[in-house]
Amino acid sequence: MNDAAPRRLKGRTSAETRSAVLDLIRAGEGISRAELALASSLTEATISKIVRQLLDEGIIIEAGRGRSTGGKRPTLLTLNTGRLYALGVALDRWSTVLVLCGLNGSVVDRTVAAGSGSQSPRRVVSRAAGHVRTLLQRNGVDPSDVVGLGVATSGRRRGPDGWGVDAAIADVWDTFDTASELEARTGIRVVMENDANCAALGSFWTGTDARRDFMTVYMSTGIGAGIVLGGSLYRGASGNAGEIGHVVVDPEGAECWCGGRGCLETVGPPRGVVRTVAADPVLSRRFLPGGPAQDRGASEPFGQIARAYRAGDGAAEELIENAAQQVATVVLGLVNTLDLDEVRLAGPGFATLGEVYVRAVRERLAASAVSRGLHDVVVELGEVGPDVTAIGAASLVLHSSLTPHYAARL
DSSP states (O other): OOOOOOOOOOOSSHHHHHHHHHHHHHHHTSEEHHHHHHHHTOOHHHHHHHHHHHHHTTSEEEEEEOOOSSSSOOEEEEEOTTTOEEEEEEEOSSEEEEEEEETTSOEEEEEEEEOOTTSOHHHHHHHHHHHHHHHHHHTTOOGGGEEEEEEEESSEEOSTTOEEOOTTTOOTTTTOOHHHHHHHHHSSOEEEEEHHHHHHHHHHHTSSOTTOOEEEEEESSSEEEEEEETTEEOOOSSSOTTOGGGSBSOTTSOBOTTSOBSBGGGTSSHHHHHHHHHTSHHHHHHHOTTOOOGGGOSHHHHHHHHHHHHTTOHHHHHHHHHHHHHHHHHHHHHHHHHTOSEEEEESGGGTTTHHHHHHHHHHHHHTOHHHHHHOOOEEEEOOOSTTHHHHHHHHHHHHHHHOTHHHHTO
16 A cells, blocks of 8 residues: 655645545545644644535534544544435446435435336436336435445446447447436435446445555456546546556457457456357357347356356366456556555455456566666455445545545646
């Protein structure tokens, strides 16, 4: 982790300063006014003013007393998780997951619905809006108490209106303004982000370190990365940073849907592994006797290969180990390029054989003279369930609304 000394958190505006103080309260899980002043290098008068504003607005609450250091026991401050909420929606072809979260990112309630499939974007959004209304009514939450609604998608950012579903699946969403349509149907502010960035923000928002430099490698059927530097999500020039699925790992490899050849996308994630098997008659007969089951995506056929791997099948072992090594190679390059101190692997693509990928990444980093010579790099398996990006989408709302000083520093 980043061990740099605390720096003065006074921002360029009072809003930025307030944002930074609130982030310390979020990460502190119970912190006193004196501790806030010490951690921020701000005056106690400034801290008291900001704390009073946050208390009056119901964003934070006083939650018990801390230990005495010789005088009166200090009052501890924490987020008010029962006052304001955020919604997160993960739109996927195979399922739609909706979560209602408190200010600390904890899940209050959830709903799992049908995926987008081949239906029109307008119909999918209309159905999602209905689920949002039901979720709020079921929990007695007024829409005015919702900070916003975050949407996680596997698509790329394609302009101001713009998100398109992963081009390997469909491009019908490219010209559809999902955010505006969903906002009109719910009356709630909507923000959108790709699934890997959402997974990274979810990890950051529910963590206790406000100064982390880390990467979340998110794998479903495809693969991408969310990069957080100093608490800020790094988006790149067009908002599409982290497209590690299109890093070339084999110039002579299979053609990728992006137009390139030998991208990580073609060999590393479940979709790539299944595609490799389907292209080989011998492997296909062994692992996919019923075909690749395109109507159900790559999860089911990848599960068949994973079961063979665990049973000690040599061909399955070669496929999976190669996939994990290719992912590890790309991760090593980014760790060394960005000087990261933590890598988290998350998403449903790691649910079956996540430990194999974790081991490959750890071994590759340990063998690198660059990464091991400067500092340790923590590699962990994160959340692999279907909720991870929906929770991240809710965290996106909280991150952008409550701690805008991060965006201001980009």
